Amino acid sequence: MKLGIVGLPNVGKSTLFNAITKAGAECANYPFCTIEPNVGMVAVPDERLEKLAEIYHPEKVTPAVIEFVDIAGLVKGASHGEGLGNKFLSHIREVDAICEVVRCFEDTNIVHVDGRINPIRDIETINLELIFADLETIEKRIDNTKKKLKADKKYQEELTVLEKVKQTLEQGKSARSLNLNEEEKEILKDSFLLTMKPILYIANVSEEQLAQGKEDENVKKVVEYAKQENAEVIPLCVKIEEELASLEDDEQKEMLEALGLEESGLNKVIKASYDLLGLMSFLTAGEPEVRAWTIKKGTKAPQAAGKIHSDIERGFIRAEIVSYNDLVKEGSINAVKEKGLMRSEGKDYIMQDGDVVLFRFNV
Numbered sequence: 001m002k003l004g005i006v007g008l009p010n011v012g013k014s015t016l017f018n019a020i021t022k023a024g025a026e027c028a029n030y031p032f033c034t035i036e037p038n039v040g041m042v043a044v045p046d047e048r049l050e051k052l053a054e055i056y057h058p059e060k061v062t063p064a065v066i067e068f069v070d071i072a073g074l075v076k077g078a079s080h081g082e083g084l085g086n087k088f089l090s091h092i093r094e095v096d097a098i099c100e101v102v103r104c105f106e107d108t109n110i111v112h113v114d115g116r117i118n119p120i121r122d123i124e125t126i127n128l129e130l131i132f133a134d135l136e137t138i139e140k141r142i143d144n145t146k147k148k149l150k151a152d153k154k155y156q157e158e159l160t161v162l163e164k165v166k167q168t169l170e171q172g173k174s175a176r177s178l179n180l181n182e183e184e185k186e187i188l189k190d191s192f193l194l195t196m197k198p199i200l201y202i203a204n205v206s207e208e209q210l211a212q213g214k215e216d217e218n219v220k221k222v223v224e225y226a227k228q229e230n231a232e233v234i235p236l237c238v239k240i241e242e243e244l245a246s247l248e249d250d251e252q253k254e255m256l257e258a259l260g261l262e263e264s265g266l267n268k269v270i271k272a273s274y275d276l277l278g279l280m281s282f283l284t285a286g287e288p289e290v291r292a293w294t295i296k297k298g299t300k301a302p303q304a305a306g307k308i309h310s311d312i313e314r315g316f317i318r319a320e321i322v323s324y325n326d327l328v329k330e331g332s333i334n335a336v337k338e339k340g341l342m343r344s345e346g347k348d349y350i351m352q353d354g355d356v357v358l359f360r361f362n363v
Contacts, residue, residue: 001277001294002067004095008122011103012204012238014038017070019238019245020266038070044274044292045267046281048354051328052290064281064292066274069095089133089194097198097276099269100126104218104235105206119203119222124172130194131169137191138166161187169195177229198276201226202269203235210237211260232272236265280353283324284308301349305359315363319345324354 005020007013021040043063053061071091092098102119142162149155161184165175174195175188188196201222209216213235214223223233244252244264256264274280281292282304293307306313326341327333336342351357 001097001279002069002095003097003099003273003277004069004071004092005099005101006071006092006126007101008103008125011101011122013101014070015238015242016101016202016204016266016269017068019241020068020270022245040068040070041065042068042270044270044281044294045263046292048283048324048328049290049292052283052285052324052356055327055332056285056287056290058285058287058290060289062289062291064274064279064294066270066277066279066294068099068273071095089129092130092194092197093192095197097200097273099200099202099273101202101204101238102222104203104216104222105209105237117218119218120225123201123222123225127174127195128172131172131174134175134193134195135166135169137193138162138169141191142166158187165193174229198278199229199231200269200272200276201231201233203233204238205235207237207240210235210240232276234265234268234272236269241266280351282351282353282355282357284358285327285356295351297353299351300347301345301351301357301359302347304351304357305361308359311363312359312361315361316347317360317362319349320358320360321345321349321355323352324356327356 005013005017017038017040020042021038043065046063049061049063069091100123102122103117104119106117142159145155145159145162149159161180165178165188168175168178175193176196176199180188203216203219203222205216205219209219212219214220214233216235219233219235226233240259241264244255245266247255252264256262278297279294280297281294284291284293293304295304295307301319302313302316305316305319320342321344322333322336322342327336330336330339330341333342
């Protein structure tokens with residue numbers, strides 16, 4: 001699952017990517033420094049793994065991971081090939097969700113591509129280019145659907161949905177702002193609309209603004225805009241996050257305490273991104289390894305088992321499950337069994353976030 005970091009040039013996008021992945025992507029004070037997308041695998045922060053490691057003393061601990069892609073900055077006219085528009089659109093088509101960095105801070109030393117700070121204008125610049133690209137896609141599909149409709153009336157429902165989306169896009173709104181049912185979403189699935197992708201807004205603020213959080217005036221504007229799309233906004237200071245990422249764990253904790261923060265903004269972004277993609281983790285624990293496994297929400301037990309190995313899914317018998325909270329509270333798997341807190345679940349069981357699982361199988 002890929003999450004694309006997007007934004008106008010010089011909003012802190014590549015600096016954020018560096019801090020998240022510690023991958024050292026080039027970062028400079030001029031547009032289009034990022035041309036080919038940088039890619040980094042990121043561990044999903046999960047305090048549960050540390051607790052399980054204290055119980056099992058494993059040889060290794062393996063967190064869940066998600067993939068972040070740092071995509072080239074976008075400018076007006078990208079949908080018509082301006083700047084690196086064609087590359088931008090092709091790269092954004094390949095990600096599953098969007099993480100949009102919005103500049104909310106003033107700094108005369110860092111050039112703004114449009115000359116002055118205006119977070120809503122910046123958001124709309126990007127969103128309008130995605131809307132224009134989607135309009136082109138929808139119009140072509142409407143033409144094709146109208147041709148099919150002449151031969152078969154069953155395409156009327158499809159045409160109705162497409163025209164509803166077109167009308168929304170023409171109003172300058174994203175497709176994700178529509179309250180679509182599952183059938184309508186299924187109809188649109190093959191169109192791969194850019195503005196249907198789930199989105200998370202990151203408000204890049206100064207250290208002073210960070211103390212105000214969502215009460216800062218510029219951040220407030222982003223929050224109000226995001227409400228239209230049921231999107232989350234995370235304010236963070238990319239400059240601080242970059243510094244935090246360069247420190248050892250103990251030093252990080254000291255700096256966070258000094259700033260009055262419970263956790264880094266990056267941890268919030270990674271967790272929110274994981275959730276945005278509709279993902280969750282189940283856990284396996286033993287002396288060889290404590291590990292978090294990534295699955296889509298709603299996944300059934302056999303398919304979850306298949307994440308570990310296809311043979312386990314093929315020969316699935318049952319899943320022996322204990323909740324993470326029960327296991328930590330009782331302190332051992334034996335104590336859990338003695339209290340009757342371990343459950344045996346079959347093929348129709350829908351996995352829950354934090355299930356600690358032992359799969360029984362026979363191949």
